[in-house]
Amino acid sequence: MTERTQIGGLQIAQPLYDLVVNDIAPGTGIEISTIWRELENILTDLGPKNKTLLEKRETLQSQIDQWHQANSYEPKAYKAFLTDIGYLVPEGDDFNITTENVEPEIAGQAGPQLVVPIMNARFALNAANSRWGSLYDSLYGTDVIPSDGGADKVGGFNPVRGARVIAYARNFLDKTAPLAKGSHLDAIQYTVVDGTLSIKLKDDSLTQLASPEYFVGYQGEAGAPLAILLCQNNLHFEIQFDREDNIGKDDAAGIKDILMESAITTIMDCEDSVAAVDADDKSLAYRNWLGLMKGDLEETMVKGGKKIVRRLNPDRQYTVADGSTISLKGRSMLFIRNVGHLMTNPAILDKHGEEIPEGIMDGMITVLIALHDLKGNSAFKNSSVGSVNIVKPKMHGPEEVAFTDELFARIEDAYDLPRFTIKVGIMDEERRTSVNLKECIRAAKDRVVFINTGFLDRTGDEIHTSMEAGAFVPKSKMKATTWIGAYENQNVDIGLACGLPGKAQIGKGMWPEPDNMAAMMSAKLAHPEAGANTAWVPSPTAATLHAMHYHYVNVQTQQQELRSRTLASVDDILTIPLLGGEELSAETVQHELDNNAQGILGYVVRWVDQGVGCSKVPDINNVGLMEDRATLRISSQHLANWLRHGICTEAQVMETFKRMAAIVDKQNEGDADYRKMAPEFDASIAFQAACELVFEGRVQPSGYTEPLLHARRLDIKRQA
Numbered sequence: 001m002t003e004r005t006q007i008g009g010l011q012i013a014q015p016l017y018d019l020v021v022n023d024i025a026p027g028t029g030i031e032i033s034t035i036w037r038e039l040e041n042i043l044t045d046l047g048p049k050n051k052t053l054l055e056k057r058e059t060l061q062s063q064i065d066q067w068h069q070a071n072s073y074e075p076k077a078y079k080a081f082l083t084d085i086g087y088l089v090p091e092g093d094d095f096n097i098t099t100e101n102v103e104p105e106i107a108g109q110a111g112p113q114l115v116v117p118i119m120n121a122r123f124a125l126n127a128a129n130s131r132w133g134s135l136y137d138s139l140y141g142t143d144v145i146p147s148d149g150g151a152d153k154v155g156g157f158n159p160v161r162g163a164r165v166i167a168y169a170r171n172f173l174d175k176t177a178p179l180a181k182g183s184h185l186d187a188i189q190y191t192v193v194d195g196t197l198s199i200k201l202k203d204d205s206l207t208q209l210a211s212p213e214y215f216v217g218y219q220g221e222a223g224a225p226l227a228i229l230l231c232q233n234n235l236h237f238e239i240q241f242d243r244e245d246n247i248g249k250d251d252a253a254g255i256k257d258i259l260m261e262s263a264i265t266t267i268m269d270c271e272d273s274v275a276a277v278d279a280d281d282k283s284l285a286y287r288n289w290l291g292l293m294k295g296d297l298e299e300t301m302v303k304g305g306k307k308i309v310r311r312l313n314p315d316r317q318y319t320v321a322d323g324s325t326i327s328l329k330g331r332s333m334l335f336i337r338n339v340g341h342l343m344t345n346p347a348i349l350d351k352h353g354e355e356i357p358e359g360i361m362d363g364m365i366t367v368l369i370a371l372h373d374l375k376g377n378s379a380f381k382n383s384s385v386g387s388v389n390i391v392k393p394k395m396h397g398p399e400e401v402a403f404t405d406e407l408f409a410r411i412e413d414a415y416d417l418p419r420f421t422i423k424v425g426i427m428d429e430e431r432r433t434s435v436n437l438k439e440c441i442r443a444a445k446d447r448v449v450f451i452n453t454g455f456l457d458r459t460g461d462e463i464h465t466s467m468e469a470g471a472f473v474p475k476s477k478m479k480a481t482t483w484i485g486a487y488e489n490q491n492v493d494i495g496l497a498c499g500l501p502g503k504a505q506i507g508k509g510m511w512p513e514p515d516n517m518a519a520m521m522s523a524k525l526a527h528p529e530a531g532a533n534t535a536w537v538p539s540p541t542a543a544t545l546h547a548m549h550y551h552y553v554n555v556q557t558q559q560q561e562l563r564s565r566t567l568a569s570v571d572d573i574l575t576i577p578l579l580g581g582e583e584l585s586a587e588t589v590q591h592e593l594d595n596n597a598q599g600i601l602g603y604v605v606r607w608v609d610q611g612v613g614c615s616k617v618p619d620i621n622n623v624g625l626m627e628d629r630a631t632l633r634i635s636s637q638h639l640a641n642w643l644r645h646g647i648c649t650e651a652q653v654m655e656t657f658k659r660m661a662a663i664v665d666k667q668n669e670g671d672a673d674y675r676k677m678a679p680e681f682d683a684s685i686a687f688q689a690a691c692e693l694v695f696e697g698r699v700q701p702s703g704y705t706e707p708l709l710h711a712r713r714l715d716i717k718r719q720a
Contacts, residue, residue, distance in 0.1 A: 002279065002346065007036040009351030010043075013279030016286075016347045020365065024290055028371040030415055038414035039364050043350055043357075046407055050341055050357050053400050057702060060087050060432075061465065068468035079574055082435075088570075089398060089436050096499030097445045099423065101385040103265075105333040106449050106505050109234050110533035110555040111264035112543040113507060114332065117273040117614050118285045121299040122310060126540055128292060129313045130263040131332045133544030135172070135237075136247065137257075139165045142517035144545060157246070166251065169258050173239070176551040177230050178210045187253045190239065192222040195321030202252065217318035217326060227259070229318050229328075233554050235547065236261040236328065263543040265505070265534065266332040267425075268292065270362055271339045271393050272457075272628040273614030275607050277710045278717065279347035282361070289336060290369045295378030312380055333389075334382050335425060335450070336370070338362035340394030341403070343706050359392075360407060366390065367411050367422060374421075389449060391425035394457070396702070397432040401443040408447065425450030425505075428491050429457035429630075430702070431465050435570050437494045451500065452507035452536075453491045455484065460633030462577070463641050464703030471579040471645035474592050475638055478577060486572035492531040492559075493567045501533075501559050508535040512625050514616055517545055528553035531562045538626045579647075589648055590656070595620050596635040597653070598660040600690045601677065603627040605664060608686040608712045609675050618667045620660075632693070632705045640697030650695065657691055685715050 004011040012020075025032055063085050071077065082088040105111075116127040139145050140153070140161060145168065147153065151161040173184040182201045189200040197215040199207050209215060209230075216236065220226030228239045238259035242248040248256035270276065270285050291297025292312070299310045313330040320326055339362055344355035370388040372378060383389070392404050401424075408422040424447050426433070426440060433440050441448055462483070463472055473481060488508070495506040508527040511520045520537075524546055527535035533555045537543045602617040616624040625631070642648050661677040661684075668674040677687040689712035693705055700707060 004349070007033075008040050010036055010040050010356075011349040011353070012036070013347045015283045016279045019283045019287060019290075020368075024286065024365070024369055027294075027375070027377045028368060028415075029375065030368065030371065034414070035364070035368065038410075039348075039360075040351075042360060042364070042407070042410050042414070046360065046403070046410065047350065047357060049403060049406075050360070053341060053396075053403060054701070056399070057396055060085060061702070064465060065468045068466070068470075073469050073576060073578065075571060075575065079571065082574070087397075087432060087435075089439055091436075091438055092442060094497065095442060095445060097441065097448050097503055099445075099447055099449055099503045100420065101387050102423070102449055102503050103333050103384055103387065103389065105264045105329075106389075107502055109264050110528065110550045111235055112262060112537045112546040112550075113505075113534040114263045114266040114540070114543055115269055115273060115337075115510070115536055116266060118268045118270055118288050118336070119274045119276065119281065119613070121288050121291070121297060122301060124268060124288050124292060125297060125299055125310045125312065127263065127266045127268075128331045128334060129310075130266070130540035130543050131261065131313070131330060132238075132259050132316070133262040133540055133547075135169055135258040135260050135544060136165050138260075138517075138541045138544040139168055142541060142545070143515070144168070144517050144521055146518075162247065166247075166255075172258070172548060172551075176232050176237075176548075177214050179207045180210045181205075181207045189253060190225065190228055190241065192218050192225060192228075192321075197228060215321075217320040219318055222319075227318075232551050233556075235264075235550050237547075237551075260544045260547045261328075262547045263332045263537070263540065265335060267335045267337050267391055269337045269614075270366070271337050272630055275611040275613040275709070275713055276345075277611075277713045278345070281611070282345060282347045282358075286365055286369060289366060290372070292334060293369050293372045293378065293382065295380040314380075329381075329384075331380060331382075333384075335389045335391050336366045337391040337393060337425075338366060340392070341400060342394065342701060342704060343710070363390070363407055363411050363422075364414070367415065367417075371415065387421055387423050387449075389423045389425065391427065391450060391452075393427040394430060394702075394704075395426065395433055395440070396430045397436050398439040398443045401426060401433075401440045405444045405447065420447045423447050423449040425452065427452055427454055427457075429454035429461070431458065431461045434458060434487055434490070435573055437490065438498065441494065441498045441500075445498075448500075448504055450505045450507060451491060451495050452505070452534075453488055453509055454630060455479070455488075455509050456630035456634050458487065459484075460630065460637045460703050463634070463637040464697075464700075466576045466578075467637075467641055467644060467698055469576050469578060471647050472638060472641050473577050473579050473582075474584070474588065475596070475634065476592075481577035482575040483573050483577060486568045486570075486575075488530065490568035490570070490573060492562060493565075496531065496559055496563055497567075501556065505534045506532050506559075508532040510536040510626065511538055511542060511546075512631070513623065514538040514542065514626055515624050517542060521545060521548075525549045525552065528555045529558060531555065531559045533559075584647065589642075590652075592642075593639070593648060593653060593656040594660060596639050597656045597690075598663060599625070599627065600632060600635050600639075600693060601657065601660055601664045601687070602667065603632050604690040604693070604709070605668070605675070605677060605684075605686040607709055608689050608716055610673055611713065620663070622667070629705050629709070633703055636693040636697050636705060637703040639694040640703075643694070644698060653694060654691070657687070657694075661687055685712050685719075688712070 218225040243254040245256040345358040606612040
């Protein structure tokens with residue numbers, strides 16, 4: 001039995017109680033008794049509302065299922081039905097959001113965004129410190145630089161590859177900070193003369209930047225700077241010099257690296273990328289968030305036989321033209337992503353002995369922790385304007401966004417914070433939200449600072465919502481269907497129409513292949529071109545590379561141009577991507593089964609057995625893909641849909657699972673903590689969980705994977 005402390009009607013698991021009392025509350029100015037009393041009051045008032053909202057989800061889903069069972073899909077009739085049942089709500093008058101005290105990284109900068117599991121301190125520190133990243137390292141270590149012609153990465157430093165990195169970087173400089181004459185390739189010296197950047201070329205002539213205003217400042221001496229700071233599109237980069245450095249000594253201008261301002265913002269995630277099922281897990285998540293807010297989070301690691309202590313980076317200082325100094329933040333601005341409305345957690349029980357909604361607990365405790373930042377209890381500042389920025393996922397429609405707004409207001413009152421101190425990021429990843437996006441934004445118009453599309457969760461919800469409509473197209477064809485393009489465009493269209501520019505981020509989703517950066521550089525240029533001022537990347541390296549796109553595209557200008565285009569249609573978004581009369585070959589069906597089953601197993605076995613919520617999972621072709629619960633949701637719902645409509649059989653799916661389990665076991669044979677699934681399938685809780693996600697997928701709330709995953713992870717913990 002879990003040891004608990006009774007406070008009022010609440011029963012708080014001891015690890016969480018001790019963390020709040022001994023570590024979180026001191027320094028916040030909030031009395032311990034106030035925390036628990038206000039939490040209980042909020043639960044009494046809002047707990048029933050939370051339950052009612054979840055019941056409405058199930059009621060609407062049941063009505064939609066019955067309609068599809070009784071009717072052939074016809075777009076006009078379908079839309080009218082959704083309006084009649086209140087799934088599609090009337091759209092109100094135009095408006096602009098009124099959010100105030102917005103972080104400068106949100107309001108004024110466009111750039112990459114990281115999402116990182118808060119339970120992993122090393123990952124969290126790496127992400128927080130990824131505000132700045134080495135372009136040379138990011139190029140040298142990835143496939144952006146081809147390995148042909150003797151430029152491979154094997155062994156020590158390869159000068160052929162190094163030369164290609166330098167050429168690529170100089171080309172970047174010529175594109176983003178062109179010279180009045182000549183090329184950065186021909187530069188042999190950079191100096192600051194009378195507050196202006198002067199560049200000597202190899203013919204001994206002097207030139208300057210074509211746009212001198214791009215020069216911001218420098219480090220070191222004006223005549224021999226250690227670094228030159230440039231800025232384009234309100235995004236910075238540093239040219240670094242050191243003629244004693246291994247790279248700089250062979251460079252004509254002594255350039256050793258280009259330091260890119262990279263991950264402008266980071267989402268510290270308590271949701272899809274973690275496996276937090278009890279008080280121990282939640283306490284670890286909260287403790288790491290506390291370390292970030294107090295600035296004292298550390299992680300010790302061994303690299304090359306040496307012990308390294310990872311800490312938060314300090315700010316960066318520069319001398320500007322008039323001799324004064326400026327400071328740029330050395331760390332990414334941190335959001336915290338709470339969980340949604342669905343899940344409960346045994347970390348706290350209410351007066352009825354029932355688990356409390358995890359989203360309410362997250363809100364109360366993560367904001368309490370953020371008070372350390374607001375009150376200056378850290379050597380570093382996360383918020384520059386006295387705000388707490390929370391991303392809220394998996395909300396269904398305007399009522400649920402309004403509930404979050406009410407919850408945040410109650411938390412503000414509990415901690416005596418000014419109204420709208422807590423800002424909200426709305427994940428546009430559920431179908432009822434995307435078709436009612438304008439009204440969702442209206443419901444939080446005084447605190448919204450972020451909207452973001454999420455193809456994977458949005459597709460999972462598309463499949464579950466329309467489960468009874470018919471068989472869906474294969475996953476590989478999903479992005480070519482009508483609804484997805486309209487969904488991505490509408491997110492930007494409505495964001496612009498509701499006045500988000502200058503007050504909130506309009507974001508795009510994750511690049512899933514962390515080892516395939518060359519393809520990312522080709523594909524993700526489309527995100528700033530689409531008018532998104534941020535987009536998710538899977539690593540600090542990816543953030544540094546993706547940052548180049550925001551120099552190539554001025555998002556602010558792009559957004560202005562997009563305002564005149566024809567708005568995306570909700571009718572298109574409501575177009576269900578059904579297979580229709582298309583016949584799939586047996587080979588195509590089996591390939592889809594293999595791909596889905598392998599991905600499900602590869603993720604679930606780590607989640608359930610090891611508590612790893614986000615990992616790079618080799619796919620069926622051994623290509624590493626970033627997997628979290630969103631990818632699991634789409635794969636499991638897709639197989640459930642094909643089972644429902646006879647595209648495959650249960651026996652066929654089970655045979656596929658067992659065959660793929662052996663492959664996943666093989667892929668993980670180098671992991672000493674790994675537990676094999678094959679051939680003792682009945683003894684593997686992880687294998688059982690993977691199967692349940694598909695065979696019981698139709699009855700899972702909104703097709704979410706959390707209820708089954710949490711139950712099976714708790715089984716493993718009880719065994720241990």
